[in-house]
Amino acid sequence: MRTQVAIIGSGPSGLLLGQLLSDAGIDTVIVERVSQDYVLGRIRAGVLEEGMTNLLDEAGAGARMHREGLPHDGFDLTFSGRHHRIDLHGLVGKRVMVYGQTEVTRDLMDRRAATGGVTIYEAANVQPHDFEGDKPYLTYEKDGVEHRIDCDFIAGCDGFHGASRKAVEGKGLEIYERVYPFGWLGIIAEVPPVSHELVYSNHARGFALCSMRSTTRSRYYVQCPLDDDVEAWTDDRFWDELRARLPRETAEAVITGPSIEKSLAPLRSFVAEPLRFGRLFLVGDAGHIVPPTGAKGLNLAASDVRYLFEGLREHYADRSDAGIDVYSARALKRVWKAQRFSAWMTNTLHRFPDMGSFGQRVQEAELDYLVGSKAASTSLAENYVGLPY
Ligand code: RFL
Numbered sequence: 350m351r352t353q354v355a356i357i358g359s360g361p362s363g364l365l366l367g368q369l370l371s372d373a374g375i376d377t378v379i380v381e382r383v384s385q386d387y388v389l390g391r392i393r394a395g396v397l398e399e400g401m402t403n404l405l406d407e408a409g410a411g412a413r414m415h416r417e418g419l420p421h422d423g424f425d426l427t428f429s430g431r432h433h434r435i436d437l438h439g440l441v442g443k444r445v446m447v448y449g450q451t452e453v454t455r456d457l458m459d460r461r462a463a464t465g466g467v468t469i470y471e472a473a474n475v476q477p478h479d480f481e482g483d484k485p486y487l488t489y490e491k492d493g494v495e496h497r498i499d500c501d502f503i504a505g506c507d508g509f510h511g512a513s514r515k516a517v518e519g520k521g522l523e524i525y526e527r528v529y530p531f532g533w534l535g536i537i538a539e540v541p542p543v544s545h546e547l548v549y550s551n552h553a554r555g556f557a558l559c560s561m562r563s564t565t566r567s568r569y570y571v572q573c574p575l576d577d578d579v580e581a582w583t584d585d586r587f588w589d590e591l592r593a594r595l596p597r598e599t600a601e602a603v604i605t606g607p608s609i610e611k612s613l614a615p616l617r618s619f620v621a622e623p624l625r626f627g628r629l630f631l632v633g634d635a636g637h638i639v640p641p642t643g644a645k646g647l648n649l650a651a652s653d654v655r656y657l658f659e660g661l662r663e664h665y666a667d668r669s670d671a672g673i674d675v676y677s678a679r680a681l682k683r684v685w686k687a688q689r690f691s692a693w694m695t696n697t698l699h700r701f702p703d704m705g706s707f708g709q710r711v712q713e714a715e716l717d718y719l720v721g722s723k724a725a726s727t728s729l730a731e732n733y734v735g736l737p738y
């Protein structure tokens with residue numbers, strides 16, 4: 350088989366890049382390790398920046414998001430038993446869209462199917478080859494048979510554990526990483542959210558986040574030790590811990606119900622440099638991971654896709670490689686700013702094992718400064734809604 354751009358991974362990065370390229374008349378094939386249902390079963394991000402919603406519109410996949418997504422003008426910070434609203438729209442004139450990654454993925458898959466795009470699911474042992482030369486290709490196995498896809502470029506959109514980054518180890522790849530000493534235990538329940546906006550809570554017992562997927566479906570997280578057994582977190586224990594980390598009137602308003610999903614996610618900051626190796630590009634989580642506190646992971650995947658799409662379009666339409674040549678540097682510039690913001694949000698809102706009561710007071714002072722200073726609140730808002738790209 351031959352295509353112009355072979356894409357590894359059918360997560361949001363791969364699907365979005367594939368759609369933008371197909372719509373620009375550039376042929377793509379997506380090769381995915383697991384089944385379509387498995388991809389759609391993953392529960393992940395929930396907050397989309399305007400840059401991402403614009404790209405979904407551009408890819409013809411934004412209609413349901415505009416109908417069913419929830420535009421949010423602000424969010425709440427709670428600490429020391431009190432609430433403070435960060436008025437995103439009032440501070441920086443922008444809002445975010447609350448719409449689950451699962452739905453984004455479904456909309457992109459539907460659009461790909463409607464426009465005749467090819468995706469090969471359940472492809473085992475996907476490997477990129479010869480990407481440092483002019484004739485790269487992918488190999489994979491399906492139903493015990495080995496296949497080959499010849500192409501002009503390979504987009505590694507295969508997430509943190511994918512094959513693309515592994516293929517460039519030892520080829521000048523540099524890794525910058527911080528692993529946090531805790532995780533997030535997250536649940537989804539068919540109950541109305543406690544508040545119509547998100548609530549990020551700093552508490553001496555640990556961080557908590559009240560989020561949502563719709564007006565009838567809530568997404569809640571509590572910080573917990575990395576080695577906690579998810580099974581040991583009964584629903585009752587989860588609801589009690591969540592309420593213990595919220596101010597009293599918020600805790601009293603939480604509506605509980607059986608969880609329909611429960612999982613523990615580790616927190617990590619990670620950047621691979623560079624993001625280009627000849628004709629292979631690393632895109633999204635394949636190249637970088639942020640802790641979820643700033644809600645930036647999926648949004649960074651979108652800015653990578655925007656830069657790579659522009660570079661590839663220029664290559665085919667204008668016979669210019671200028672965009673491809675600056676892809677890595679352009680993407681990394683935005684990635685590092687989001688890393689800074691995500692690490693700062695994480696450090697400011699979580700309980701660290703060695704921080705003691707002094708560290709807790711410094712965090713509270715930082716939050717007090719943040720909500721009392723228009724300059725500091727504006728900086729938070731500017732980063733939360735997403736830096737321009
Ligand atoms: P994905 O989504 O991991 O997709 C990669 C795809 O590649 C496939 N794959 C392979 N295919 C072929 N061969 C191989 N060898 C392969 N290895 C893997 C995988 O099966 C998969 O289908 O990466 P992508 O597309 O770059 O998208 C990145 C986002 O998924 C990620 O950044 C976000 O989910 C992060 N994130 C959040 N981001 C936000 O912007 N806002 C949020 O509110 C937010 N909340 C979150 C999050 C991530 C979380 N977890 C669980 C890590 C909340 C959580 C709890």
Ligand code: PHB
Nearest residue numbers: 394395560641642643644
């Ligand atoms: C989510 O709804 O899953 C979510 C929202 C905000 C975050 C992280 C996750 O910062």
